[in-house]
Every structure is written in structure tokens, then in C-alpha cells.
Amino acid sequence: MTDELNNPQEEGSGLSRRGFLGASAVTGAAALVGAGALGSAVIPREAWAETVKAAQAKAHVGPGELDDYYGFWSGGHSGEVRVLGIPSMRELMRIPVFNVDSATGWGLTNESRHILGESARYANGDCHHPHISMTDGKYDGKYLFINDKANSRVARIRLDIMKCDKITTIPNVQAIHGLRLQKVPHTKYVFCNAEFIIPHPNDGSTFELGDNAFTMYNAIDAETMQVAWQVIVDGNLDNTDMDYTGRFTASTCYNSEKAFDLGGMMRNERDWVVVFDIPRIEAEIKAGRFVTLGDSKVPVVDGRKKDGKDSPVTRYIPVPKNPHGLNTSPDGKYFIANGKLSPTCSMIAIDKLPDLFAGKLEDPRDVVVGEPELGLGPLHTTFDGRGNAYTTLFIDSQLVKWNLEDAVRAYKGEKVDYIRQKLDVHYQPGHNHASLCETREADGKWVIVLSKFSKDRFLPTGPLHPENDQLIDISGDEMKLVHDGPTFAEPHDCILARRDQIKTRKIWSRDDPYFAETVKQAGKDGINLLTDNKVIRDGKKVRVYMTSMAPSYGLTEFTVKQGDEVTVTITNLDEIEDVSHGFVMVNHGVSMEISPQQTSSITFVADKPGVHWYYCSWFCHALHMEMVGRMLVEKA
Numbered sequence: 001m002t003d004e005l006n007n008p009q010e011e012g013s014g015l016s017r018r019g020f021l022g023a024s025a026v027t028g029a030a031a032l033v034g035a036g037a038l039g040s041a042v043i044p045r046e047a048w049a050e051t052v053k054a055a056q057a058k059a060h061v062g063p064g065e066l067d068d069y070y071g072f073w074s075g076g077h078s079g080e081v082r083v084l085g086i087p088s089m090r091e092l093m094r095i096p097v098f099n100v101d102s103a104t105g106w107g108l109t110n111e112s113r114h115i116l117g118e119s120a121r122y123a124n125g126d127c128h129h130p131h132i133s134m135t136d137g138k139y140d141g142k143y144l145f146i147n148d149k150a151n152s153r154v155a156r157i158r159l160d161i162m163k164c165d166k167i168t169t170i171p172n173v174q175a176i177h178g179l180r181l182q183k184v185p186h187t188k189y190v191f192c193n194a195e196f197i198i199p200h201p202n203d204g205s206t207f208e209l210g211d212n213a214f215t216m217y218n219a220i221d222a223e224t225m226q227v228a229w230q231v232i233v234d235g236n237l238d239n240t241d242m243d244y245t246g247r248f249t250a251s252t253c254y255n256s257e258k259a260f261d262l263g264g265m266m267r268n269e270r271d272w273v274v275v276f277d278i279p280r281i282e283a284e285i286k287a288g289r290f291v292t293l294g295d296s297k298v299p300v301v302d303g304r305k306k307d308g309k310d311s312p313v314t315r316y317i318p319v320p321k322n323p324h325g326l327n328t329s330p331d332g333k334y335f336i337a338n339g340k341l342s343p344t345c346s347m348i349a350i351d352k353l354p355d356l357f358a359g360k361l362e363d364p365r366d367v368v369v370g371e372p373e374l375g376l377g378p379l380h381t382t383f384d385g386r387g388n389a390y391t392t393l394f395i396d397s398q399l400v401k402w403n404l405e406d407a408v409r410a411y412k413g414e415k416v417d418y419i420r421q422k423l424d425v426h427y428q429p430g431h432n433h434a435s436l437c438e439t440r441e442a443d444g445k446w447v448i449v450l451s452k453f454s455k456d457r458f459l460p461t462g463p464l465h466p467e468n469d470q471l472i473d474i475s476g477d478e479m480k481l482v483h484d485g486p487t488f489a490e491p492h493d494c495i496l497a498r499r500d501q502i503k504t505r506k507i508w509s510r511d512d513p514y515f516a517e518t519v520k521q522a523g524k525d526g527i528n529l530l531t532d533n534k535v536i537r538d539g540k541k542v543r544v545y546m547t548s549m550a551p552s553y554g555l556t557e558f559t560v561k562q563g564d565e566v567t568v569t570i571t572n573l574d575e576i577e578d579v580s581h582g583f584v585m586v587n588h589g590v591s592m593e594i595s596p597q598q599t600s601s602i603t604f605v606a607d608k609p610g611v612h613w614y615y616c617s618w619f620c621h622a623l624h625m626e627m628v629g630r631m632l633v634e635k636a
Contacts, residue, residue: 055473055480055481055482056482056483058087058473058482059087059088059089059471059473059482059483060088061085061087061088061090066085066499067085067086067087067088067090067499068086068087068445068498068499069085069086069087069435069446069496069497069498069499070083070084070085070086070496070497070498070499070501070502071083071084071085071086071089071448071494071495071496072084072130072132072144072494072495072496072497073130073469073487073491073493073494074127074128074129074130074146074491074492074493074494075094075097075099075127075489075491076126076127076128076489076490076491076492077124077125077126077489077490078099078125078127078488078489079096079097079098079099079124079125079126079127079148080094080095080096080097080098080099080101080125080127081094081095081097081127081130081144081146081157082094082095082491083095083162084494086435086446086448086471086496087446087471087482087483089469089471089483089485093162095157095162095163095164096112096164097125097127097146097148097155097157097164097167098122098124098125098126098127098148098150098151098153098155098167099123099124099125100123102591103591103593103617104592104593105591105592105593105600105602106164107120107123108589108590108591108592108602109592109600109601109602110517110518110567110601110602110603111514111515111517111518111600111601112164114517115164115165115166115167116167117167117169118169119151119153119167119169122150122151124150124151125148125150125151125153126148126149126150126151127146127147127148127149127491127492128146128147128149128177128178128179128492128493129146129147129177129178129179129180129239129492129493130144130145130146130493130494130495131144131145131146131179131180131181131190131438131495132144132145132159132181132438132495132497132501133145133181133186133187133222134181134182134183134184134186134187134439135185135186135187136184136185136186136440137183137184137244137439137440137441138439138440138441138501139436139439139441139497139498139501140186140187140501141159141497141501141502141503142158142159142160143156143157143158143159143187143222144156144157144159144495145157145179145181145190145222146179147176147177147178147179147192148176149175149176149177149195150175151169152169152170152173152174152175152176152194153167153168153169153170153176154167154168154170154176154179154190154192154220154225155167155168156222156225158514159502159503159504160503160504160505161504161505161508161512161514162504163514165513165514166225167225168220168225168226168227170192170194170218170220170227171227171293171294171295171296171298172200172216172230172293172294172296172298172300173194173196173198173215173216173218173230174194174195174196174198174215175194175195175196176192176193176194176195176218177192177193177194177195177237177238177239178192178193178237178238178239178240178251178252178326179191179192179193179240180240180241180242180249181222181242182222182242182246183242183243183244183246183438183439184244184245184246185246187222188221188222189219189220189221189222189228189278190219190220190221190222191217191218191219191220191240191242191249192217192218192219192220192240193215193217193218193237193238193239193240193251194215194216194217194218194237195215195236195237195238196215196236197209197213197214197215197236197255197258198213198214198215199212199213200212200213200214200293200294201293201294209258209260213258214232214233214234214304215232215233215235215236215237216230216231216232216233216237216300217230217231217233217237217240217249217251217274217276217303218230218231219278219281227296227298228298228299229281229282229285229290229298229299229300229301230298230299230300230301231276231281231300231301231302231303231313231314232300232301232302232303232304233251233253233274233303233304233314234253234256234258234274234304234305234316235253235254235255235256235258235271235272235274236253236254236255236265237251237252237253237274238251238252238253238254238323238324238325238326239251239252239324239325239326239380240252240326241326241327241328241335242328243328243332243335243350244328244332244440245332245350246278247277247278247279247353248275248276248277248278248350248353249275249276249278250273250274250275250276250326250335250337250348251273251274251276251326252271252273252319252323252324252325252326252337252338253271253272253273253274253316253323254271254322254323254324254340255271255322256268256270256271256272265322266321266322266341268321269320269321270318270319270320270321271318271319271320271321271322271323272316272317272318272319272323273316273317273319273323273326273335273337273346273348274303274314274315274316274317275314275315275316275317275335275348275353275356276303276313276314277312277313277314277315277357280312280313280357281301281313284301284312284313285299285301289301301313315353315356315357315364316364317346317348317356317364317365317367317368318364318365319337319339319346319368320339320341320342320344320346321339321340321341321342322339322340322341322342323337323338323339323340323342323346324338324339324340324378324379324380325337325338325378325379325380325381325431326338327380327381327382327383328350328438329383329389329404330383330385330437330438330439330440330441330442331387332350332440333349333350333351333404334347334348334349334350334369334370334404335347335348335350336348336381336389338378338379338380338381338391339378340377340378340379340394342378343373343374343375343376343378344371344372344373344374344378345370345371345372345374345378345381345389345391346368346370346371347368347369347370347371347372347404347407347408347411348367348368348369349367349368349369352366352367352369353367369408369411370404370407370408370410370411371407371411372402372407372410372411372418372419374391374393374400374402374419375393375395375396375398375400375422376393376394376395376396377393377394377395377396378391378392378393378394378400379391379392379393379394379429379430379431380392380430380431380432381432382432382433382434382437382447383434383437383442384434384437384442384443384444384474385436385437385441385442385443385444386444387403387404387405388401388402388403388404388420388444389401389402389403389404390402390432390434390447390474390479391432392425392429392430392431392432392449393422393429394428394429394430394452395428396422397424397425397426397427397428397429397451398422398423398424398425398429399422399423399425399429399432399447399449399472399479400419400421400422400423401419401420401421401422401423401474401479402418402419402420403418403420406418420477421478421479423472423479423481425449425451425470425472425481426451426453426454426455426457426468426470426484427451427452427453427454427455427468428451428452428453429449429450429451429452430450430451430452430492430493431450431492431493431494432447432448432449432450433447433448433450433493433494433495433496434446434447434448434474434496435447435496435498436496436497436498437496438495444474444475445473445474445475446471446472446473446474446475446496447471447472447474447479448469448470448471448472448494448496449469449470449472450467450469450487450491450492450493450494451467451468451469451470452467452490453465453467453468454466454467454468454486457484457486458484458486466486466487466488467486467487467488467490467491468484468485468486468487469484469485469486469487469491469494470483470484470485471483471485506577506596507575507576507577507595507596507597508595508596508597508598509597510530510597512598515598515599515600515601518569518599518600518601519599521543521569522545522569522599525543525545527545529545529547529569529571529599530547530571530573531547532545532547533545533546533547533554533555535555535558535559540561540563540564540565541564541565541567542560542564542565542566542567542606543566543567543569544558544566544567544568544569545569546568546569546570546571547570547571547572547573548570548571548572548573548574548581548583548594548616548627549572549573549574550574550579550581550620550621550623550624550627551616551620551621551622551623551624551626551627552626552627553570553614553616553627553628553629555629556628556629556630557629557630557631557632558629558631558632559631559632559633559634560606560631560632560633560634561606561633561634561635561636562606562607562608562609562633562634562635562636563605563606563607563636564605564606564633565603565604565605566603566604566605566606566631567601567602567603568583568585568590568601568602568603568614569599569600569601570583570592570594570599570600570601571594571597571598571599572594572595572596572597572598572599573597574596574597574620575596575597576596577596578596579596579620579621580593580594580595580596580618580620581593581594581595581616581618581620581627582594582615582616582617582618583600583602583614583616583617584614584615584616584617585604585612585614585631586612586613586614586615587608587612588604588606588608588612589604590602590604590614591617593617593618606631606633608633609633609634609635609636610632610633611630611631611632611633612630612631612632612633613628613629613630613631614628614629614630614631615627615628615629616628
């Protein structure tokens with residue numbers, strides 16, 4: 001916490017606004033409802049100061065101690081994934097995905113460009129939703145998946161090495177937003193929403209949003225990372241989640257008006273949640289009842305309502321208004337759709353969905369069993385595994401804790417208060433995420449709230465402010481704010497896994513498929529990557545092979561001609577963890593990391609005659625500065 005929070009400016013019992021907010025956030029006192037309540041209660045300095053200290057102590061991770069959880073943050077506009085320790089909130093690593101990273105060489109090395117494929121032409125990304133693969137509804141620690149809204153891509157990260165190993169561009173759509181995974185029996189599919197309606201074909205022949213303009217729900221095979229199928233829907237897709245039976249997924253849809261302006265998109269009082277029956281989709285494809293679009297071979301099933309009749313594969317459940325987040329409760333009972341422009345969340349009973357698809361319910365709203373009024377701007381809901389939900393209120397700048405079963409009782413007409421607490425968060429929260437909340441193991445210990453604005457929480461940084469991630473203790477009856485953390489470039493969402501669920505390698509395996517293509521080329525050239533330091537000349541293409549072991553390269557000099565395409569391949573022979581080497585060719589835009597037992601390669605054009613030094617960029621030894629070499633470029 002800040003000094004101001006621990007030491008209010010005013011004498012006596014008066015607090016500064018920021019001090020008051022910090023104190024009330026920790027204690028939950030006076031059940032503050034919004035900014036209008038400021039000043040309605042005064043908390044004795046001694047009481048709130050002691051509570052602050054106790055809450056902070058619980059989140060403290062001392063020197064040399066390990067965090068209880070891994071946190072994986074979407075990097076937002078940076079295009080990366082960030083790894084944090086929880087509860088310390090210490091940043092451990094950044095995993096480049098849709099960005100160029102000079103530290104590791106991602107986007108520069110041949111290995112990374114092979115993974116990026118044709119999409120390597122994009123230098124930007126917009127990461128939103130990180131999710132970890134599951135087996136039997138629990139994290140298995142194998143993969144993390146992340147979307148790129150900016151360029152309609154989905155990436156997979158191997159969690160044993162914490163590097164991206166696959167990237168897929170989704171055909172026929174624009175802007176992949178919501179993303180979730182199949183939970184049981186294992187993650188067979190990665191489900192992702194394409195947000196924007198576009199005409200088909202989108203070739204400039206029409207710009208109208210007529211019958212042939214739509215977006216689609218997409219399923220990716222988690223192992224091959226190939227798009228398995230797509231489903232056409234009505235409306236703009238937003239967020240999605242899956243049940244614990246393996247049958248149903250659901251997505252929020254806004255813009256039921258099919259408009260392209262702000263006023264038009266808000267005209268209807270209700271939009272909908274669209275529910276997908278996965279086995280029915282697979283059956284339609286097996287029976288050949290699908291089409292393909294454009295050059296893509298992906299099966300496309302029509303999930304729109306036509307002439308008042310439902311598609312076999314979807315059902316549309318009206319909910320208010322411009323719904324946003326879609327979250328599955330860890331007990332498997334409910335889909336929660338967050339209203340955004342309504343103060344309510346809609347609770348959809350998953351056990352009623354088979355009857356809805358079987359035509360046994362007269363009104364699709366019959367599956368809605370609760371619609372608690374929570375506050376202004378509900379965006380996302382998370383869970384503690386004890387029957388409570390936690391919803392961010394964007395307009396109110398609050399996190400509200402409410403009880404699921406009490407909300408169902410209230411919807412039936414009982415007089416019951418389902419709201420347990422409202423906590424001020426700073427400011428305008430978007431996503432939130434409780435520890436293990438997407439699994440059957442939700443443990444109710446911590447909630448992360450990702451707030452879009454920080455305003456006065458940190459040192460000023462000019463017109464562009466950091467955003468604010470806040471750590472909240474939810475292990476007791478009251479929520480307690482224990483940490484503010486500034487963060488950059490809109491990290492949209494996060495996910496927490498227990499540290500024992502993530503098994504990382506200490507050094508690379510020599511048969512790792514990550515650099516298999518490079519090993520294959522070395523084999524063609526007759527090179528033993530562990531022993532050979534050679535230059536292979538193939539016309540204007542030159543392949544330079546060298547080893548590295550702290551503090552020297554196997555080749556300290558090689559000669560090429562001006563205009564040659566040079567590929568440098570380096571194998572790190574060190575077997576001690578944390579002894580990584582780098583390779584930077586000065587003034588050539590060349591940089592890469594080579595960790596223990598890894599092989600990395602990078603290709604560039606030697607277009608400048610003369611002497612060009614290369615050096616190790618990762619500090620590896622007391623003589624690290626002496627780990628250098630020269631490329632001699634002869635005039636053409």
C-alpha cells in the first residue's frame with residue numbers, strides 16, 4: 001500500500017479520499033455502495049491500520065520463498081503473455097506471442113517465424129483471454145491458449161517451456177474475442193468467438209449487412225491447432241464458456257439489431273445468450289449437412305434461426321442488455337451472463353438445456369432461474385467454490401459478492417438478500433478471476449480484479465497512465481484488498497493455477513520438436529550440432545553453425561560476401577540451468593536467446609561490407625563481455 005494510505009494526511013479521525021478508499025477496501029466497513037457513500041462513515045485510524053497490516057502480511061512472500069500460484073496475464077496490446085507469482089504479484093516472465101521480442105528473438109528467429117507462419121507479417125497483437133488446458137475439469141498444466149483479437153488468431157503456449165508452439169489464423173471471420181476450453185473429459189476443443197459481422201464473400205462486392213452477413217462460433221482442435229468447424233450465428237459474439245458435461249457451450253451476443261453504429265447497437269432491451277450443442281454440431285458435420293466458405297475447407301454449420309424455427313445446433317435465450325461476460329459456476333449448475341447495460345446478471349440452469357433443445361420448454365427464458373440486480377455495469381463473474389459469485393461493476397467501480405442459491409430463491413419471489421458485500425475497486429474493473437475458479441477445484445482464496453484505470457493510485461507517468469491490478473483476499477467472510485499493481489497496455493484477463501499444476505523443464509531436451517526443423521536442416525548439411533563449428537556455402541546462401549559454452553562461441557570469426565543471405569545456427573552446450581546465451585549481430589537487427597541445450601537460428605542479409613561484431617546478450621559468466629566474435633563481409 002502507499003504511504004498515504006498508511007498515513008492519512010488529516011489529523012485525528014479524518015482521512016484523505018484515497019486513504020478512505022484504501023481503508024474501506026481492506027475492511028469492507030460500512031458496506032460502501034459507491035462514490036456517493038464517501039464520507040458517510042469514519043473508520044478509526046488504529047482499526048483500519050491494523051487490518052491493512054494483517055491483510056498485507058497474508059499476501060507477503062518473503063525472499064527465497066515461492067508463490068502458491070502461477071498467474072498468467074494476457075498482455076493486451078503488447079501481444080504477449082505475462083507470468084506472475086500469486087500472492088506476491090511479482091512478474092516472473094514474459095512470453096512473447098503476437099509481438100516481436102528482441103530479448104528472446106521471438107519474431108526474428110527461424111523457429112519463431114515458422115510458428116508464426118503467414119501471420120508473421122503482423123507486428124502487432126491484442127491478447128485478451130488466457131486459458132489452461134484441462135483433464136476431468138481440472139488444470140493439467142499442458143497448454144495455455146490465448147487469442148489475438150486484432151488479427152483473428154489463436155495461439156498455444158507449451159507450459160513446460162513457457163513458449164508459444166502453435167498459432168492458427170481463423171478463416172472467414174474478423175476479431176477473435178471470447179475464448180474458452182473444453183473441460184471434460186479433456187481439452188479436445190478450443191472454442192473462440194469471432195466478434196464482427198462481415199458480408200460473405202467479403203470481396204467488396206457489397207457492404208450491406210444483409211442475410212449473407214454474419215459472424216461465427218469456432219472450434220479448434222487443441223492438439224493439431226486446426227480449425228475443426230464453424231457455426232454461423234445471429235448477433236455479435238462476445239464471451240463464451242463450456243459446461244462440465246462436455247455437451248453445451250454458451251456465448252453472449254450483443255448487437256441483435258445487426259447495426260454498425262453505437263445507437264443502433266443499443267436499441268433492443270434484450271439481446272441473447274446463444275447455446276451450442278456440441279454433439280449435435282459434430283453429427284451435422286458427420287452427416288454432411290454443412291458448407292464451406294471461400295478458399296477454406298473448414299465445415300460451416302448454420303446456427304441461425306430462420307422463419308422462426310431453431311437450428312438443430314443452437315438455442316437463443318433472451319437476456320438484457322448488450323450482455324458481456326459469460327461464466328460457468330464451478331459446481332456445473334449455471335451459465336452466468338453479465339448484463340453490461342443492465343444492472344443484472346442472468347443465471348441459466350444448465351440442467352434445463354436438454355429440455356430446451358428437445359422442444360419441451362415453451363419459452364427459452366424458462367431456463368433462466370435467477371436474475372439478481374447487482375449494480376451498474378456488471379461485466380464478469382468469478383466464483384469461490386463455496387456457493388458465492390463475485391461480479392465486477394464497471395460503472396460503480398466495485399466488486400460485488402453475492403450468493404448463487406439465494407439469488408435463485410429471490411427470483412422465485414422469496415424475500416432474501418443475496419448480496420453479501422460490495423467492495424470499492426480502483427477504477428472501472430473489467431475482468432476478474434478467482435483462484436482455480438474455472439475448474440471443479442475453485443478454492444476461494446484470492447480474486448484478481450483488473451481495473452481499466454488507475455488515476456491517482458501510482459506515481460504520475462504523463463498522459464498515459466498504467467492500469468491497476470488488485471489482489472483481494474476472499475478466504476474469509478469479507479473481501480479484503482491487499483495489493484495494488486500497476487500494469488501496462490491493457491492486460492485484459494488472467495488465470496491462476498496452483499504451482500504444483502505447472503511442471504516446467506530446467507533445460508531443453510535435445511529431441512524437442514520446437515527446433516526440429518533446424519535440426520533437420522543441419523542433418524542435410526551433415527552437421528553435428530553438438531560438436532561442429534562450420535560454415536556451409538550454398539551459392540548466395542551461407543549457413544553458419546556454431547556451439548556456445550560460457551564464455552565463448554565455437555566460432556569467433558567467419559567470412560561472407562556482401563549480399564549473402566546468412567543463417568546463424570547456435571547450440572548451447574551448457575547443461576546448467578539458467579545459463580542462457582544470446583546472439584546479437586551489431587547493426588543488423590539480429591537478436592536471439594539460446595538457453596541450455598537449445599538450438600536457435602536466425603537469418604539475415606549481410607548487406608554492409610566490413611567488420612561486424614557479434615556478442616552474447618544474456619549475462620552468462622564473469623567473462624561475459626569477452627564472449628564475442630566477428631563477421632567479416634567482403635565487398636561484392
